[in-house]
Amino acid sequence: MSDLHQRSGRAVYVPGNDIDTDRIIPARFLKCVTFDELGPALFYDERFESEGASKGHVLDAPQHTGASVLISDVNFGCGSSREHAPQALQKFGFKVVIAESFAEIFHGNCTTLGIPCLKMAAEPRGMLADLVTQLPEAEMLIDLQTKTLIFANQSFNFDMLESSREAFLSGRFDPLDELLVAKSKIAEVAARLGNVSMSR
Amino acid sequence: MGKNLYQKVWDDHLVGTLENRQCQVFMALHLIHEVTSPQAFGMLKDKGLKVAFPERTFATVDHIIPTDDQSRPFQDEMADRMISVLAESTQTHGIEFFQPNSGSQGIVHVVGPELGLTQPGMTICCGDSHTSTHGAFGCIALGIGTSQVRDVLASQTLAMDPLKVRRIEVQGTLGPGVTAKDVTLHIIRTLGVNGGVGFAYEYAGPVIDQMTMEERMTVCNMSIEGGARCGYINPDQTTFDYLKGRERVPLDAMFEAAVERWASYASDADASYDDIVIIDGGEIEPTVTWGVTPGQAINVRERVPDPSTVSGLDQELMSDALRYMQLEPGAPIAGTAIDVAFIGSCTNGRISDFQAVAQVIKGHRVADGVRAIAVPGSEKVDAEARALGLDQVFTEAGFEWRLPGCSMCLAMNPDKLVGDEVCASSSNRNFMGRQGSATGRTILMSPVMVAASAVSGCVADARVVFGLEQSS
Numbered sequence: 005m006s007d008l009h010q011r012s013g014r015a016v017y018v019p020g021n022d023i024d025t026d027r028i029i030p031a032r033f034l035k036c037v038t039f040d041e042l043g044p045a046l047f048y049d050e051r052f053e054s055e056g057a058s059k060g061h062v063l064d065a066p067q068h069t070g071a072s073v074l075i076s077d078v079n080f081g082c083g084s085s086r087e088h089a090p091q092a093l094q095k096f097g098f099k100v101v102i103a104e105s106f107a108e109i110f111h112g113n114c115t116t117l118g119i120p121c122l123k124m125a126a127e128p129r130g131m132l133a134d135l136v137t138q139l140p141e142a143e144m145l146i147d148l149q150t151k152t153l154i155f156a157n158q159s160f161n162f163d164m165l166e167s168s169r170e171a172f173l174s175g176r177f178d179p180l181d182e183l184l185v186a187k188s189k190i191a192e193v194a195a196r197l198g199n200v201s202m203s204r
Numbered sequence: 205m206g207k208n209l210y211q212k213v214w215d216d217h218l219v220g221t222l223e224n225r226q227c228q229v230f231m232a233l234h235l236i237h238e239v240t241s242p243q244a245f246g247m248l249k250d251k252g253l254k255v256a257f258p259e260r261t262f263a264t265v266d267h268i269i270p271t272d273d274q275s276r277p278f279q280d281e282m283a284d285r286m287i288s289v290l291a292e293s294t295q296t297h298g299i300e301f302f303q304p305n306s307g308s309q310g311i312v313h314v315v316g317p318e319l320g321l322t323q324p325g326m327t328i329c330c331g332d333s334h335t336s337t338h339g340a341f342g343c344i345a346l347g348i349g350t351s352q353v354r355d356v357l358a359s360q361t362l363a364m365d366p367l368k369v370r371r372i373e374v375q376g377t378l379g380p381g382v383t384a385k386d387v388t389l390h391i392i393r394t395l396g397v398n399g400g401v402g403f404a405y406e407y408a409g410p411v412i413d414q415m416t417m418e419e420r421m422t423v424c425n426m427s428i429e430g431g432a433r434c435g436y437i438n439p440d441q442t443t444f445d446y447l448k449g450r451e452r453v454p455l456d457a458m459f460e461a462a463v464e465r466w467a468s469y470a471s472d473a474d475a476s477y478d479d480i481v482i483i484d485g486g487e488i489e490p491t492v493t494w495g496v497t498p499g500q501a502i503n504v505r506e507r508v509p510d511p512s513t514v515s516g517l518d519q520e521l522m523s524d525a526l527r528y529m530q531l532e533p534g535a536p537i538a539g540t541a542i543d544v545a546f547i548g549s550c551t552n553g554r555i556s557d558f559q560a561v562a563q564v565i566k567g568h569r570v571a572d573g574v575r576a577i578a579v580p581g582s583e584k585v586d587a588e589a590r591a592l593g594l595d596q597v598f599t600e601a602g603f604e605w606r607l608p609g610c611s612m613c614l615a616m617n618p619d620k621l622v623g624d625e626v627c628a629s630s631s632n633r634n635f636m637g638r639q640g641s642a643t644g645r646t647i648l649m650s651p652v653m654v655a656a657s658a659v660s661g662c663v664a665d666a667r668v669v670f671g672l673e674q675s676s
Contacts, residue, residue, distance in 0.1 A: 079398035087349035113349035170224035179363035
């Protein structure tokens with residue numbers, strides 16, 4: 005079952021605290037009825053001028069093409085609840101996000117989509133970010149079971165929300181099937197609470 | 205040891221425990237809109253699932269709807285399609301839809317409370333982070349992603365980890381010209397935009413107790429900007445008086461029974477908390493943002509901070525924010541020229557917001573070169589404002605009075621900043637690019653402060669512009 009608890013790939017560091025979901029995916033790209041086309045719009049206004057010319061953002065640096073691990077700083081994914089943000093990250097190719105901390109709605113959205121959010125303190129994260137910048141071609145190996153990350157022969161510890169880690173280890177990060185199992189208990193709770201907001 | 209409201213509501217809605225030890229929690233009320241829900245209906249269809257409790261979900265349109273001309277089809281083809289998809293989905297699944305011109309359409313967080321759908325002791329969710337607004341009634345109200353909208357449609361439940369509870373007591377009394385918006389900006393400034401991560405905020409203390417329901421909604425609305433998953437205020441007589449007689453609230457004996465149940469959810473006097481923070485309400489001043497997060501705020505008499513006073517990443521972030529905002533370190537924030545004034549949004553688009561501005565703006569005129577728009581939060585707010593003649597007062601002062609929607613709060617409709625325009629805004633987010641231009645600049649403040657800035661042509665202290673200090 006190693007595929008459940010391991011992730012591997014090249015990484016890229018996008019610095020900044022409080023990177024909000026409007027920056028990850030500007031609102032104008034939310035005009036869609038499916039998530040299919042969101043990949044290219046990731047961090048659009050940070051990556052491109054209004055007329056489409058590249059601003060030379062790190063995500064577009066050739067040495068980071070194909071990176072699947074995104075490293076950032078504090079409170080990543082704050083603001084709007086838009087699932088379009090993790091959807092865009094996933095469609096762009098990211099499979100893991102590492103930050104000091106995450107906004108909770110974003111974290112929940114990532115988990116449901118199968119993107120582990122790894123928490124790493126400032127000092128090791130800074131070292132890791134420096135190494136990744138120096139060695140963009142090198143792959144890291146992430147083990148969710150042991151909560152360790154190996155990169156350039158160095159080992160880094162990370163933390164995870166325990167319920168999220170367990171969901172990944174069991175492969176059941178999308179909770180819907182399990183939520184549906186409790187059908188009769190749900191009906192009981194619904195009946196006990198009654199429906200006080202009267203439908204007309 | 206007693207229980208706080210969060211624990212009572214959580215326990216009351218708990219269905220069970222999942223294998224990863226998350227809780228399965230029943231959602232009493234689910235609100236949906238056109239931007240984050242169409243995909244969820246698609247997911248249901250892919251899985252061959254039905255909506256489990258259609259009578260507990262209500263829909264409206266707010267994010268993309270134009271505020272000038274709402275005749276269909278909209279000029280924006282995709283916006284029109286999103287509303288059509290929502291209309292079809294709600295019809296297919298038997299969900300009540302408050303569509304434009306129904307008399308009940310509006311911003312989802314304005315509509316729920318004004319209809320009385322939002323009631324104390326509920327768990328409420330919506331694919332929108334400002335769902336925290338409904339906490340003003342003593343609800344656990346959660347913003348969720350689209351896959352969770354799918355979960356709620358299919359099961360009426362969510363998989364959740366329990367939160368810690370921080371009680372924030374706002375003591376003393378507010379000074380003249382200081383509003384609920386200033387209270388929430390002050391709290392976020394004090395505790396930080398990620399200070400609330402892992403917490404539900406319980407707002408309490410004399411300042412909160414004395415607030416109207418609409419003021420309480422403003423405070424709870426911004427909980428998410430402080431990083432809290434939700435925020436709430438214990439239900440009291442103010443809550444019950446607000447709800448009495450609303451369209452979806454039970455009548456007579458049923459209302460009395462409901463009040464008894466609602467009151468029982470309030471935190472016990474001996475409830476325990478994971479954290480308690482005391483804020484002195486008397487120290488709060490009209491507050492405005494200088495940067496690109498709602499926590500980057502100062503009072504209107506203060507100066508823009510200087511990056512040289514901090515170090516490391518903090519310095520870099522402060523410098524970046526000031527560069528984006530084109531503000532000089534150490535300069536007074538008052539006097540910063542504005543191009544646009546926006547009054548509206550789920551934070552400050554309710555009738556009392558427009559009444560407060562109408563009271564002071566008579567006899568004043570929006571400064572030359574400033575584009576000022578007032579956008580009511582719902583059709584009901586619009587109708588009430590028109591009945592009171594407020595639309596006239598705004599129009600005579602030089603504002604455009606628009607049709608209801610989210611409008612320039614997130615600029616998914618045609619209401620956008622152009623280039624690097626500066627907007628004095630009563631909305632909730634000053635993120636880079638938030639108001640529709642990648643270089644647009646937002647300064648958050650209360651509605652009366654927006655009005656003062658609009659008539660001055662620059663960020664201005666409403667207490668001075670409108671003589672509020674003398675009048676109290």
